[in-house]
Structures are given as C-alpha cells and as structure tokens.
Amino acid sequence: MTQPTFAFSPHATPVEASERAGRIVNPGFGRVFTDHMATMRWSEGKGWHDPQITARAPIVMDPASAVLHYAQEIFEGLKAYSLDDGGIALFRPEANAARFQRSAHRLAMAELPERYFLDSCRELTLAERDWIPGGEGSALYLRPFMIASETFLGVKPSAEYLYCVIASAVGNYWPGGAKSVSLWVSREFTRAAPGGTGDAKCGGNYAASLLAQSEAIRQGCDQVVFLDAVERRWVEELGGMNIFFVFDDGTMLTPPLTGTILPGVTRDSILTLARDQGITVAEERYSIDQWQADAASGRLVEAFACGTAAVVTPIGKVSSADFAFQIGDGQPGARTSQLSKRLTDIQRARSDDPHGWVQRIA
Numbered sequence: 001m002t003q004p005t006f007a008f009s010p011h012a013t014p015v016e017a018s019e020r021a022g023r024i025v026n027p028g029f030g031r032v033f034t035d036h037m038a039t040m041r042w043s044e045g046k047g048w049h050d051p052q053i054t055a056r057a058p059i060v061m062d063p064a065s066a067v068l069h070y071a072q073e074i075f076e077g078l079k080a081y082s083l084d085d086g087g088i089a090l091f092r093p094e095a096n097a098a099r100f101q102r103s104a105h106r107l108a109m110a111e112l113p114e115r116y117f118l119d120s121c122r123e124l125t126l127a128e129r130d131w132i133p134g135g136e137g138s139a140l141y142l143r144p145f146m147i148a149s150e151t152f153l154g155v156k157p158s159a160e161y162l163y164c165v166i167a168s169a170v171g172n173y174w175p176g177g178a179k180s181v182s183l184w185v186s187r188e189f190t191r192a193a194p195g196g197t198g199d200a201k202c203g204g205n206y207a208a209s210l211l212a213q214s215e216a217i218r219q220g221c222d223q224v225v226f227l228d229a230v231e232r233r234w235v236e237e238l239g240g241m242n243i244f245f246v247f248d249d250g251t252m253l254t255p256p257l258t259g260t261i262l263p264g265v266t267r268d269s270i271l272t273l274a275r276d277q278g279i280t281v282a283e284e285r286y287s288i289d290q291w292q293a294d295a296a297s298g299r300l301v302e303a304f305a306c307g308t309a310a311v312v313t314p315i316g317k318v319s320s321a322d323f324a325f326q327i328g329d330g331q332p333g334a335r336t337s338q339l340s341k342r343l344t345d346i347q348r349a350r351s352d353d354p355h356g357w358v359q360r361i362a
C-alpha cells in the first residue's frame, strides 16, 4: 500500500458512533460536519508544504489576513458515495482538481498540484468513511477551498495560502426536499461580466448573487436566474447551478461557456450523457423572451437546474416583475428524470461507466 500524503493525527474525542449515526440520517445540506479536515500550506520560497489531516477546528488567523479584505478565495464541491457493495467512490475528482487550478490562476493564487487535490479528497474521505450517509440521494460532500493567508493590507496576490478540505454529510440540497423549483429572473442584478470571474469558482461570485437570491426568496421563488450583464437578455445560470432546456422535438440547449458561466462538472456530465444517447444538445445563447415564448407555445417542454450539490432539479415555474409562466405541467419531465437517473446510477456504480468517471477508493 502506498504511503498517505497527508500526515494523519486522529481527533482525540471524535463524535460518538450513536450520535454520528443520528446526525447523518436526513442531514439536509451543509450543516453536518465530520471530525477531521485536511490542510496544506503554500508560501513564497517554500512552495507547497505541511500536508495534514487533523481534528476539524476553527482556523486561527490574523485580522489583517488578505482573504478577509480582498476576497482572494476559491473553492470546489464534489461528492463521495457509499456504494451498494460497501465500497466508496468519488465522482470525476480530476475535473474538480483541474477547475481548482483554473480558478487559482484567475484569482492570481498558487496552483495546487492535482496530486495534492486528489490525495486530500481521497485520504479525508477514507478517514471519515463512517460519516458517509447510505440513504438514496445522500453523500459525503467534500468542500476543498483555498484562502489568501498573508498578513498584509496592500492589494496584491498573497505570498501565503492555506488549502483546506472539510466534509459534510448531505442529503437533498433543497429545504423540504423540493421535487421541482421556481425561479426568479433578476432584472436589476447580474452575476458576472465579460472579463470578470464568472467562470472561476470563487466565493466572490456567490457573494455577488446573494442580494438577487434574497429577492427571489422574497418573491416566493426558490432560486434566482441571472441574465447576461451586457444585453440583459441571455439566460446565464442560477445562483449556484447551471441550466438546461428540453424542447418538443427532443433536442436540448444549455448556455455556452463564454467566460461568464461556471463550467459545471454536472453540466459537462449531462452534456456528455445526452450526446451519448444521440440527443442533439446545443450550447447556444437563449433569451428570456424566447424562453417565455417557447413555454407559452409548448415548444419548451422541460427545464432543469444542475450542479454537484443540487444534482438535477426540475424547474417548474419562472417569474419576474412583469411575467410568470409554467414549464410543461410544472412537474418533473421524462427527459429530466431519465438523465438524472442515468447520472446518479453511474455515480453510485449501478450502471456502466463508459467515460471512467467513477473513482473507487475503497
């Protein structure tokens, strides 16, 4: 067996087994955390060093740490699944490692070598294997992130970074386990502009989405959907998910990766699986007016949101200040359900994996 990369110091007082078992039943999203975390540091001159897995604990930092002032921060999200045969698998971790490097480059941060990303995710998951929930739709959500940790108030790329991975037992992303979601089209706010950070997974993009997301909630919707920042007419993405449209002739469409949209791993997986089935999927711009017209005429039969956290979620209703419309009969559509099942069957190693996406780690 190969030596682990991250030195393991077990938690002195981990959560007791019966307490843990209770917490991972219906965990919801993002509130149930495991006992440990993986960390590694980078500094100018020294490069990457000190890989460790230790007890999960608060991060002690100087109040002048660069991330607290200039938001030099990036993150990832991926899941570890408990398989029917008792094994454990990660889904496309190399895709997350590659995106983490691209995000680091865009935020002028040190790029974490893929090996450290993959080893940190695998070794932390194995240390926390008893925290992986077994229930349908549940998983261990891994959240790798990196922050600028230099103590300095000048505006420049940090000379020090802290890389960290935490893990959370998760079930359905949507409170109450929503079967379909409603969207609010934000007219006032945009998420990303050409030349900005829209295609990097950085906390700032999510911070910028929150006011619009709050408005969506105030308007009785589940999620905000953003239009492009230039013409304010092309559908881009939701607050934290990509979007797909399904038409009555069987074709599909998703907005293209022009630099303002996050290149989602789930987006790419759905595109690939649909094309494997011979479905024509365009990566083309789609306007809000066309969306409304196609929903009214019946040309648009389904729409769904997708992401690691939300997986595949049907969109039932779309509203804005000046309109509201329903998609199909407002219920999950056949194509959405079929692609969702195909994807989750692969993730749980229940069907063939033609692209080698599932990485068994136990």
Ligand code: COI
Binding pocket: 076, 077, 078, 239, 240, 241, 307, 308, 309, 310
């Ligand atoms: C994910 O889907 O993993 C994300 O990072 C998006 C966030 C809304 C949870």
